Amino acid sequence: xxxxxxxxxxxxxxxxxxxxxxxxxxxxxxxxxxxxxxxxxxxxxxxxxxxxxxxxxxxxxxxxxxxxxxxxxxxxxxxxxxxxxxxxxxxxxxxxxxxxxxxxxxxxxxxxxxxx
Amino acid sequence: xxxxxxxxxxxxxxxxxxxxxxxxxxxxxxxxxxxxxxxxxxxxxxxxxxxxxxxxxxxxxxxxxxxxxxxxxxxxxxxxxxxxxxxxxxxxxxxxxxxxxxxxxxxxxxxxxxxx
Numbered sequence: 567x568x569x570x571x572x573x574x575x576x577x578x579x580x581x582x583x584x585x586x587x588x589x590x591x592x593x594x595x596x597x598x599x600x601x602x603x604x605x606x607x608x609x610x611x612x613x614x615x616x617x618x619x620x621x622x623x624x625x626x627x628x629x630x631x632x633x634x635x636x637x638x639x640x641x642x643x644x645x646x647x648x649x650x651x652x653x654x655x656x657x658x659x660x661x662x663x664x665x666x667x668x669x670x671x672x673x674x675x676x677x678x679x680x681x682x
Numbered sequence: 683x684x685x686x687x688x689x690x691x692x693x694x695x696x697x698x699x700x701x702x703x704x705x706x707x708x709x710x711x712x713x714x715x716x717x718x719x720x721x722x723x724x725x726x727x728x729x730x731x732x733x734x735x736x737x738x739x740x741x742x743x744x745x746x747x748x749x750x751x752x753x754x755x756x757x758x759x760x761x762x763x764x765x766x767x768x769x770x771x772x773x774x775x776x777x778x779x780x781x782x783x784x785x786x787x788x789x790x791x792x793x794x795x796x797x798x
Contacts, residue, residue: 608772611786622785668733676725
């Protein structure tokens with residue numbers, strides 16, 4: 567399967583713990599996006615990378631959220647000191663953007679986080 | 683702020699009925715438009731997309747959508763639904779303006795239930 571993969575698929579944690587999620591994009595894609603989806607809502611944009619550069623992070627929900635894409639390939643999303651309100655599905659998507667062109671985003675299966 | 687509205691939260695149809703799901707967006711400039719589908723237990727998949735050109739676009743599985751710029755709308759249609767179309771449908775918009783990050787703004791989704 568050469569699609570976007572995410573690990574783990576499910577994560578249950580206790581309030582106050584730190585969690586990290588991983589996303590492996592489609593191999594030739596240079597853009598990687600993180601979204602959050604809560605029940606009854608569409609995905610909400612959090613941050614994105616072009617290669618290893620994080621070009622937008624103002625939409626991250628708080629300073630407890632951070633993301634990295636150290637070598638321009640896989641990415642990690644970390645949530646520190648988790649709260650019950652962080653319970654959601656965290657989605658990763660990737661796309662190939664060349665110059666001023668725009669292409670569709672391909673989504674992974676998501677990581678479902680439950681904070682107890 | 684940019685927003686995307688989907689008019690119907692839950693639509694219930696019998697097989698062979700026609701489908702139209704509404705989608706409106708708030709911004710009047712250049713946009714890239716998408717419909718994604720999420721089948722039960724699966725991840726988001728692209729159904730169809732519009733970047734430019736013919737405002738009537740055809741997607742997979744017999745779906746089509748029409749972009750009406752004057753109405754800021756991108757409604758999804760299918761002439762005859764099947765039980766296998768039972769899924770959640772999301773309209774998504776990339777607002778293409780100077781400084782756009784390429785992220786998508788999603789509607790809240792419409793659940794379609796098709797009765798056999």
